[in-house]
Amino acid sequence: MKLTLKIWRQKNCKDKGAFATYVVDNVDPEMSMLECLDVLNESLIERGELPVAFEHDCREGICGSCGFMINGVAHGPERATTVCQLTMRHFKDGDELVLEPWRALAFPLIKDLVVDRSAFDHIIEAGGYISVSTGNAQDGNTLLIGKETADQAMDAAACIGCGACVAACPNASAALFTGAKIAHLGTLPQGKPERDRRALSMVAQMNAEAFGNCTNIGECTGACPKEIPLEVIARMNRDYLLASCKKREDVPTTITPGFELSAKR
Amino acid sequence: MTLDARIPAGPIEQAWDKARFDMKLVNPANKRKHSLIVVGSGLAGASASASLGELGYNVKCFCFQDSPRRAHSIAAQGGINAAKNYPNDGESVYRLFYDTVKGGDFRAREANIYRLAEISNHIIDQCVAQGVPFAREYGGTLTNRSFGGAQVSRTFYARGQTGQQLLLGAYQALERQVHAGTVTMIPRTEMLDLIVIDGQARGIVARNLVTGKFSVHIADAVILATGGYGNVYYLSTNAKGSNATAIWRAYKRGALFANPCFTQIHPTCIPVSGEYQSKLTLMSESLRNDGRIWVPKLKGDTRPPNEIPENERDYYLERRYPSFGNLVPRDVASRNAKAVCDEGRGVGKTGLGVYLDFSEAIARLGEKTIRERYGNLFDMYQRITDEDPYKVPMRIYPAIHYTMGGLWVDYQLQSTIPGLFVLGEANFSDHGANRLGASALMQGLSDGYFIIPYTVGNYLATNKFAKVDESHAEVQSAVTAAQQKIETLLSIKGKRTVDSFHRELGKILWDYCGMARTAQGLEIAIGKIRALREEYWQNVTVPGSGDDLNQSLEKAGRVADFFELAELLCIDARDRNESCGGHFREEYQTPEGEAQRDDEHYSYVAAWGYRGPDAPPELNKEPLEFHYVHPSQRSYK
């Protein structure tokens, strides 16, 4: 089939960028969206033009590298599907697809459809872990964890860090991403000792990055390829609220909205 | 070169204890004065960086992706083995050791495997403590399942995303050390050369993939955890970015490359659908626990599967291997799938596929149970193929999945270059000629969490490190060479894209050095690879420049290395005149068509040394001795 791709082209973060339109006429319905871009890129290179840069790695929906907007929807029209697993049979011959990068101040654009999501790493770095050094562990079965608790933790832990939540959120908020990690670790007994500290530190970092705030709208969970539930955000809010009520001296608890700071990085 | 594997003398049960006791320790106050480089941030790299950071070393960790969390360990689905024996079904450290040696078709080192089996239990404990949400029973204990042909339930899992959860655990431990200031994470940066000074590995040359800038990083030791080279075949289950550049450049600096021809073909992948295919998607092997594999008895039977009556179906694995049935090891399952397709009984559009049928299991256990066990895998299959596996049998076909070969390392995981350590899939150490399911995660984490922290310490404590800076002649020549390579690739400006070369290279390898190999075919392959490589350096076209994000240029450098590696892979396969594990030479098979080993002549590790661009590589042999598990013909009948 034949598709028209309207793709955002931008050389680097300083360039202004604009849409360019390409027609790909040998699209097979079995192809993935990324394979369709591969085909386009091959023909661009052969014509001596620059191929479209897009991020990808595992191409099986788990590494979280890929992602862009297709016709205004993060990861395209299929629910719970990353662009690498989105097959072209979901489109019709003659369709026009608008491909646009994630747009958020916290995700500065690098090139074409590639953005810098290191803000996510900073949030994890601030406290998205359980402080246990190698060799410190007791036997895995010493701690009994009910199946339901383990399942609930797993639901939150399934996050792949692709950034679709931020991209889909009208406020460009990272609440679903941050909430997912707080919920994953906070649900498990192993994560309880650091729960307050984790909530304070991660929320502080989330706010220090250039993300917007959460308005509980739910676009994030609709766009999430792993369908992380919106309730993880409530979990973050609860942990943060309870932790804020307790007196703690040693935690970096604050938040100067870091727009200028983050934007420069 | 004589290869000393430094295996401790004495009983195997005490080897690792003894080795640890014999190792020299680094004074805690001196640890932060030692700098270490870790390349790669998958299970092995992230766990090594985190553990070394915790000990107080000054660590720099590199990855080519935008974040360490993207490493391809994340895609492992099925699980991780450990000798916990929670199900009380006869598991023990010794049995895991025995199964791994046997599964590897007696081409791996006993002592390494024993250590791996011992450490396996600590890995589970460590991961649980980190918050990895392993599957649990209602009573709260950890759940186990049998996996990939094992007769005991020793596999721990987190839905179909075990690799993801283990990697995130290691990634979080790594980020904790980044926060503590002991580890500096350097993403979007690719290692392009190893710096060797006075015989010691002392650093790397790296290139920032966004700015194109080269940088030099000096350290007291370099640890490579860069994964396998399966992408040399172009189509594989590896991530698109997975590459062999780091280990290949280390090979060219003097590290030996061991058993390159030991590649693993995974039996349950979604078949190729067209020319544009960019990678193959694995369906977890756990599916074989309940799915039955079959093809029509008749050649060229194009009826839809549901219309083929029971008595016209050939459940060929159950027929040929009554005791293991559909659970035979990966190499056996893959080879049999190829055999039936070669007979013209393959299914699907291309005739390259076999059915994996759940109808019997659904009838016996109910759709709900099947959905609980494999729901996410079925969804994935349906997403890709648009067929509903609850109603129609899945179509599967083997694909390149894992490479057992890699840089040669001794018991301490040190390569033949002092100070260069290699972990995880990048080394050759633990899986012999075939890896058992759910063992890759185990090895990566074992190397990273529990082995390298000791052995690197021993190396640092027993060696002296002269001060080196960027102006050193060796450093400068390495940088210049790396820069020149990039410039050359950009300046060829030929007619063919990098991908078209890579695809052709992959096809040559798959045809002549895939599931079945012959001496004659390998000769042809070597000739074709050389010719294609020559064309590559004349006719490749790499658009854009070297001073910004240029994904074609990244690929071009990696494919250039794949060409050289492909040749070595074929040379090794040609040289090994036997069949073992994933290496199946058609000339060497039993009358029933099973792999026939030649223990008398080939019970060794083939460790190849680089001798220059046009000279044939040098073969070094590390003889393998089996004191505990005596080599026998593997039988899964």
Place this chain on the structure above:
Amino acid sequence: MSAATSAAEVSSQQNRIVTFWQSTNGKKVVMAVTGAMMFLFVIGHLLGNLQVFEGPEKINAYGHFLHSIGEVLWIVRGTLILAIVLHITATVQLGMRSWKARPIGYSRKEAINSSYASRTMYWSGPIVLAFIIFHLLQFTAGYIHPEASFVEGDVYHNLVSGFQVWWVSAWYIFAIILLGFHLRHGIWSMFQSVGLAHPRHTKTLKGAALLIATLIVLGYISIPISILLGLVK
């Protein structure tokens, strides 16, 4: 690492309340609590107003009662004003932040998982505010009286004659419907903001929010409609 973390560490000496207020999550808690206060007022006010159906004596007596408790009334009014100020301040600050967080918008953006009500909070809020100001000027202060006459203390008369003006009723109904939208998202959202949510209860909670918002809208607009239809004279 990033400049952002160091920013977080520099001011770790701050007062906890200040810190809480500065965080987006803290502001949302404030919005939830103040929202809940206003929600309670909306219910109380509705129950009071519905007395109009019981005739002039009843509702006028209710009006006198409210005035007779002087100080308490002013405490309630003061609290409400503070709640409104905090609610609006937090909204404006958060809105500014969100606006800055996406400097380049999408050329095309589809909503796939959010309710119309939730996406229009930034519109429904200010319009309802404008309405409240008008409403106070009309019925409480009596500055605006498009109706024939405003009689201090005769609640029933003011109400009936006020709503007999068609555009007053129309404006009222329109604003109340928007208030309904605001509440439909707000009632559920406040539980989410303070962290009282669980996947098992979300559906019920959202359903309850829709039901309550609908009842409130119906309750309020029943008054002008009844007056326009001449059921209440």
